[in-house]
């Protein structure tokens with residue numbers, strides 16, 4: 001059995017990690033923790049977990065995690081994970097970090113977009129960007145996986161097959177992504193109150209969302225050139241789900257069927273990416289509570305434009321599910337084990 005600990009178990013992604021891992025046939029959860037001063041039973045915090053797990057969740061104790069675990073999931077706010085990861089790695093525990101702390105290659109960019117100095121820049125080089133569809137072999141050998149952000153997962157999966165193919169104008173990529181409210185985590189804030197979000201759709205951080213450099217970095221790596229996307233995030237009044245619409249200028253005439261064939265080839269070994277038939281478009285309800293990413297593609301021939309739409313569950317493929325997929329790869333399990 002793979003022994004796992006979850007730090008940040010009381011948060012939204014922590015909840016989904018506990019839920020998925022408590023049903024994983026090759027996993028034993030050995031430790032749960034969060035910021036809490038007073039320990040709680042996890043099934044009291046999240047009654048839907050009752051019957052699947054009964055375990056105390058207390059304040060993090062890295063010594064205890066090192067003693068008991070093969071893998072530690074850090075479902076923590078950015079800048080907090082980098083406080084825990086070094087000691088866990090030194091203690092021989094493999095770390096899958098759901099925060100942004102090890103995603104950006106440049107500590108300068110981290111400071112620019114996350115507002116704080118990176119305190120462990122020496123660890124960044126050893127971290128592998130945890131998107132199995134792009135980095136499966138490197139993830140298998142890694143001790144530190146930087147699990148991708150939710151918007152970047154949806155955007156990069158939608159665009160990766162096109163990068164470096166000479167099909168689209170890579171200097172003009174428009175990403176219009178809508179997310180459910182759990183994307184912001186469990187913390188209380190005025191703009192996330194029911195009355196503020198319900199029956200309302202609003203864009204925010206246009207051109208300044210912290211996931212922009214992550215998308216640029218990973219698409220740029222695939223394209224072999226600098227990429228600077230135009231990214232508009234929008235909050236929609238649902239709990240879960242991201243629908244990501246991408247608009248690209250085609251630089252040559254290509255039928256929709258040929259673009260579909262490129263996507264099918266690119267994702268032929270990817271069990272959680274479903275490329276939809278021509279004329280079909282993703283719907284978040286078909287990926288909710290699953291680790292799937294659905295992708296629809298359309299060529300607007302007269303306008304020489306390509307539209308690619310992806311849908312994921314932000315807490316599953318966009319966070320906890322992808323993290324478990326990475327764990328499966330790191331531990332030599334079937335990539336789909338424990339996941340739907």
Ligand SMILES: NC(=O)c1ccc[n+]([C@@H]2O[C@H](COP(=O)([O-])OP(=O)(O)OC[C@H]3O[C@@H](n4cnc5c(N)ncnc54)[C@H](OP(=O)(O)O)[C@@H]3O)[C@@H](O)[C@H]2O)c1
Pocket residue numbers: 007008009010011012013014033034035036060075076077078080098099100148149150182183184185186187314315318319
């Ligand atoms: N939400 C998403 O859709 C999503 C998707 C992809 C990635 N992510 C990333 O995943 C991470 C977790 O996100 P989330 O949405 O689950 O956040 P969340 O709901 O706000 O949960 C954060 C968790 O971290 C714990 N925590 C906070 N500060 C801590 C500290 N100093 N020491 C120990 N535990 C601490 C909290 O404990 P308490 O409950 O005791 O405060 C809570 O369990 C974030 O970095 C986020 O950006 C989120």
